[in-house]
Amino acid sequence: MVPFVKAHACGNDFxxxxxxxxxRRHAELARKLCARNTSIGADGIEFLERRTDGTLFLRLFNADGSEAELSGNGTRCVAAWLAASEGLRDVALGTHGGVRTCHVVKADDPLYLIESEMGVPRVMPRTIEVPDVGNVAGAMVNVGNPHFVIFVETEDFAAHGLRWQELGARISTSPLFPHGTNVEFVRVLSPGKIAFRIYERGCGPTTSSGTGTCASSAAAMALRGTERELIAAAEGGEQRTVWPSADAAMLLTGPAEIICRGEAAGL
Structure with a gap:
């Protein structure tokens, strides 16, 4: 029996x-436990390590068993769990994408509002060539993990004659990105608000993404002249980003909710 906790942030569940x-079974456990129809179901697993020096470290494995650098929403889910189980209001969580510091703004168990420091985004405009599609203009954004952001005008987020899910799948696994990439389709709604859809590397379309929110916001701020404080709306809900300047860390504020605790059998 394997004890687990399940939580979600705007529907992005872990x-x-x-x-x-x-x-050494991280990938195997991720594939088995994240299966929607035959197991618990989730977008990924956050493996929480308590190191001998007192620090905490997360390893994130996607539903397909691949390992990713970090997840903004997943990190926030872990912070919510540590607040619920140990009363921690401020916690630093190491990841392969850098340390992420989380602060509990509001606690109403099982729902928590958490502000996370997400590091300094790096934004680089780039046009890529996608087979059978042609040139696709966008921006490569790194927020501890890789993203490719495309700006769209369509209400359904379609681009280049394709549904965003289909184009996202093609770009995410393109040889141009040897380690894969997350893909965001972003509409600028006003100077203070954007909407986006996310195709996540390793699990496909998801209702939300913390790093995707940051990447979309950073690209909009740097390349579309939006305000430095944005509301970013995904299918699962809204999050707030603040990026004071290009050399400052971005702050991400959003909810995380504990769903359940349990034990997984047959492993």
């Missing part, structure tokens, strides 16, 4: 497991 239970 399992939280102790690292010591994984052994």
């Amino acid at each position: 399992l939280i497991l102790d690292e010591h239970l994984a052994g």
Whole structure:
């Protein structure tokens, strides 16, 4: 039996497991436990390691078993769990994309509002060539993990004659990105608000993404002249980003909710 916690941030759901239970089975556990129809179901697993020096470290494995650098929403889910289980209001969580510091703004168990420091985004305009599509203009954005942001005008987020899900899948696995990339389709609604859709590397379309929110916001601020404080709306809800200047860390504020605790059998 493997103990787990399940939480979500704007519908982007994660399992939280102790690292010591994984052994070398991280990818296997992710594929099995994240299966929607035959197991618990989730977009990924956050493996939480408590190191001997007192620090905390997260390893994120996507539903397909691939490992990613970090997840903004997943990190926030872990912070919510640590607030619920240990009363922590401020916590630094190490990831392969850097340390992310989380502060609990409001606690109404099982729902938490959390502000996370997400590092300094790097934005680089780039046009890529997609087979059978042609040139696709966008921006490569790094917020600890890779993103390709495309600005669209269509209400359904379609681009280049394709549904965003289809174009996102093609770009995410393109040889242009040897390690894959997350893909965002962004509409600027006003100087203070954007809407976006996300095709996540390793799990496909998701209702939200913390790093996707940051990447979309950073691209809009840097390339579309929006305000430095934005509301970013995804299918799962809204989050707020603040990026004071190009050399400052971006702050991301959004909800995280504990869904359940349990034990997974047959592993």
